Amino acid sequence: MLNIKDLKASIEDKQIIKGLDLSINKGEVHALMGPNGSGKSTLSYVLSGKEGYEIDSGSVDFKGKNLLELDVDERSNEGLFLAFQYPMEIPGVQTSFFLKTAINAKRKYQGLEEIDALEFAKLVKSKAEELSISPDMLKRDLNVNYSGGEKKKQEILQMSLLNPEMAILDETDSGLDIDALRIVSEGVNKLRNENNSFLVITHYQRLLNYIKPDFVHIIADGKIVKSGNFSLALELEEKGYEEISKTA
Amino acid sequence: MAATEQTIKQVNNLGNNDYKYGFSTEIDDIKSPKGLNEDTVKFISAQKNEPEWMLEWRLNAFKVFNKLPEPNWAKLNIPKINFQDYYYYSSPKSLKDKPKSLDEIDPDILKTYEKLGIPLQEQKLLSGVAVDAVFDSVSVATTYKKQLSDLGIIFCSISEAIKTYPDLIKKYLGSVIPVSDHSFAALNSAVFTDGSFVYIPEGVKCPVELSTYFRINAINTGQFERTLIIADKDSYVSYLEGCTAPMRDENQLHAANVELIALENAEIKYSTVQNWYPGDSEGKGGIYNFVTKRGACRGNNSKISWTQVETGSAITWKYPSCILQGDNSKGEFYSVAITNNKQQADTGTKMIHLGKNTSSKIISKGISAGYANNTYRGLVNIHSKASNSRNFTQCDSLLIGNKCGAHTVPYIESSNSDSMIEHEATTSKINEDQLFYCMQRGLNSEDAVGLIVNGFCKEVLQHLPMEFAVEAQKLVAISLEGSVG
Numbered sequence: 087m088l089n090i091k092d093l094k095a096s097i098e099d100k101q102i103i104k105g106l107d108l109s110i111n112k113g114e115v116h117a118l119m120g121p122n123g124s125g126k127s128t129l130s131y132v133l134s135g136k137e138g139y140e141i142d143s144g145s146v147d148f149k150g151k152n153l154l155e156l157d158v159d160e161r162s163n164e165g166l167f168l169a170f171q172y173p174m175e176i177p178g179v180q181t182s183f184f185l186k187t188a189i190n191a192k193r194k195y196q197g198l199e200e201i202d203a204l205e206f207a208k209l210v211k212s213k214a215e216e217l218s219i220s221p222d223m224l225k226r227d228l229n230v231n232y233s234g235g236e237k238k239k240q241e242i243l244q245m246s247l248l249n250p251e252m253a254i255l256d257e258t259d260s261g262l263d264i265d266a267l268r269i270v271s272e273g274v275n276k277l278r279n280e281n282n283s284f285l286v287i288t289h290y291q292r293l294l295n296y297i298k299p300d301f302v303h304i305i306a307d308g309k310i311v312k313s314g315n316f317s318l319a320l321e322l323e324e325k326g327y328e329e330i331s332k333t334a
Numbered sequence: 335m336a337a338t339e340q341t342i343k344q345v346n347n348l349g350n351n352d353y354k355y356g357f358s359t360e361i362d363d364i365k366s367p368k369g370l371n372e373d374t375v376k377f378i379s380a381q382k383n384e385p386e387w388m389l390e391w392r393l394n395a396f397k398v399f400n401k402l403p404e405p406n407w408a409k410l411n412i413p414k415i416n417f418q419d420y421y422y423y424s425s426p427k428s429l430k431d432k433p434k435s436l437d438e439i440d441p442d443i444l445k446t447y448e449k450l451g452i453p454l455q456e457q458k459l460l461s462g463v464a465v466d467a468v469f470d471s472v473s474v475a476t477t478y479k480k481q482l483s484d485l486g487i488i489f490c491s492i493s494e495a496i497k498t499y500p501d502l503i504k505k506y507l508g509s510v511i512p513v514s515d516h517s518f519a520a521l522n523s524a525v526f527t528d529g530s531f532v533y534i535p536e537g538v539k540c541p542v543e544l545s546t547y548f549r550i551n552a553i554n555t556g557q558f559e560r561t562l563i564i565a566d567k568d569s570y571v572s573y574l575e576g577c578t579a580p581m582r583d584e585n586q587l588h589a590a591n592v593e594l595i596a597l598e599n600a601e602i603k604y605s606t607v608q609n610w611y612p613g614d615s616e617g618k619g620g621i622y623n624f625v626t627k628r629g630a631c632r633g634n635n636s637k638i639s640w641t642q643v644e645t646g647s648a649i650t651w652k653y654p655s656c657i658l659q660g661d662n663s664k665g666e667f668y669s670v671a672i673t674n675n676k677q678q679a680d681t682g683t684k685m686i687h688l689g690k691n692t693s694s695k696i697i698s699k700g701i702s703a704g705y706a707n708n709t710y711r712g713l714v715n716i717h718s719k720a721s722n723s724r725n726f727t728q729c730d731s732l733l734i735g736n737k738c739g740a741h742t743v744p745y746i747e748s749s750n751s752d753s754m755i756e757h758e759a760t761t762s763k764i765n766e767d768q769l770f771y772c773m774q775r776g777l778n779s780e781d782a783v784g785l786i787v788n789g790f791c792k793e794v795l796q797h798l799p800m801e802f803a804v805e806a807q808k809l810v811a812i813s814l815e816g817s818v819g
Binding site for chain 2: 134136137157158159161162163167168170173174175176177178179184187188191192195227244248
């Protein structure tokens with residue numbers, strides 16, 4: 087699915103990702119854990135193609151394609167989804183309209199007709215209910231005056247509507263209370279299947295109690311320093327980043 | 335490929351032939367001799383078989399025009415206009431004898447409308463919009479006439495009104511925009527060719543949105559529409575105006591006058607979507623749009639509301655205004671002005687408060703991209719007798735790129751102490767993070783810009799009638815194509 091080889095990337099001439107290797111297969115959930123400033127969010131931006139990030143060397147293969155050559159929207163339409171740590175507010179754009187626009191952008195890319203209005207309404211209603219998102223919220227402007235928890239639920243709603251093959255969740259657990267965390271995690275777990283993959287970026291093991299990863303990686307100073315299974319997350323919680331990095 | 339890189343590529347791909355409506359229909363036409371003098375005025379009046387009093391009115395206006403300097407206070411760079419270099423009248427020949435129905439209309443003209451997405455035949459049947467279509471200078475089709483006339487509503491070309499309703503014309507024409515107001519107003523009064531006339535009788539709420547489509551067609555034909563709308567006591571009317579023009583290399587002069595009169599308890603809603611040819615990316619060609627639009631709230635409790643979406647023209651000079659004479663009368667101005675490439679716009683409104691308890695609201699959204707300049711210029715004037723009056727103004731500017739400009743020039747004058755005026759203004763650049771967010775959801779860069787800008791304009795666009803809102807949203811996106819960076 088996703089194959090990152092010796093990736094080095096900089097922002098404003100400062101190298102943040104310093105030779106990172108990561109391979110994610112179909113149906114796998116990987117967790118990426120690390121302290122502040124270790125390059126977690128940078129990796130998510132580099133993979134999704136945000137402007138301002140320079141690739142110094144290395145390669146990223148996504149479903150057999152050179153991901154780094156694709157535009158931001160092409161990466162999305164090819165099935166790469168980023169759940170933002172800080173979702174953007176878009177004033178004046180109704181949430182449901184945005185959802186429909188995004189769905190239709192993908193359908194157009196796939197050579198499909200625009201989604202039927204009734205079908206769309208049904209689809210959004212059922213997905214929103216699963217995430218305890220009120221119909222009222224869909225009528226409001228996208229992310230404007232949303233609470234932190236509402237914004238994160240909105241990200242998961244968008245993810246479930248676009249049904250990506252590769253989803254990156256960038257600190258989706260930050261700012262969530264325990265109920266919201268459970269709802270968001272259940273949303274993710276419902277989407278999990280043998281054909282898609284997840285990269286879950288987080289500081290804390292807490293989220294991983296809900297979204298059980300197949301693999302856990304620890305990133306420090308732009309490199310993966312240790313990989314293992316779920317028990318690594320537990321070990322990390324106990325010992326802290328510093329000690330784990332030392333033993334790496 | 336990064337977004338900017340992609341944009342540069344897109345901009346380079348933009349040739350000179352991108353204007354969707356840049357085509358012209360080959361139709362034999364009758365032109366007045368080139369140039370402007372008394373004979374031109376007489377020629378136009380004669381072509382239209384006008385009564386003597388109308389010709390005199392025009393000739394007087396022409397005298398006034400010769401004495402007035404061109405207005406020069408706007409933040410616009412206007413090349414010197416050679417008024418002798420234009421044709422002032424052109425009429426498709428096949429329309430010399432006015433058609434009685436759509437079937438009689440030149441198929442070429444109908445085809446032109448189709449390309450513009452205005453299939454008259456269909457519109458007549460489906461849309462519920464009565465269309466008074468202006469092709470060049472002569473009204474070619476008027477639909478829904480009977481339904482309207484049963485209610486006593488008059489909706490016809492101004493040429494027809496001059497002949498059929500001389501009393502109304504004599505009473506109201508030039509009563510809101512005096513001939514001597516400024517040189518473009520005087521010029522229009524001298525050489526206006528056609529336009530719409532609407533009269534809504536006392537107590538009648540017009541059941542359909544009245545609509546007209548203007549289109550400049552013949553080469554070098556200045557077009558001078560004249561529109562007059564009168565809403566008698568307790569009446570209501572909503573009027574839509576939309577325009578597109580074929581591509582031209584030489585600049586085309588356009589100076590319309592629109593007058594609205596609302597009597598006691600009457601309401602007029604006037605909406606415009608303007609997408610005339612803006613010139614190419616180097617600023618060559620394009621329409622000069624010098625429009626005077628003014629409404630008078632003559633009666634107590636009357637209301638006039640202007641909504642405009644201005645995306646076209648090389649130069650836009652336009653200030654739809656309200657004179658709030660009646661007590662408790664209301665004026666509104668909702669505006670979206672988009673300038674891209676080398677377009678210039680200086681637009682805004684004047685709210686003149688004369689009656690007691692009058693109120694006005696101004697919402698202006700200016701979007702500037704490329705090398706364009708966009709100015710909001712507005713006047714709020716509260717007269718000493720207009721006690722207890724209110725104004726609220728909000729001007730927001732959005733910049734796309736760093737070679738364009740946005741300017742806000744509000745004039746606020748209050749001559750009494752119990753009135754309240756509020757003014758809010760913001761200027762911002764389009765947010766890269768918002769663009770990235772939208773593109774991560776699969777939207778290409780232009781759709782992302784269109785979406786964000788439409789959100790920015792929502793407060794204004796939602797005041798447009800449904801028929802226009804969708805078209806306007808598309809237009810907002812189309813006019814900013816190739817502007818991200």
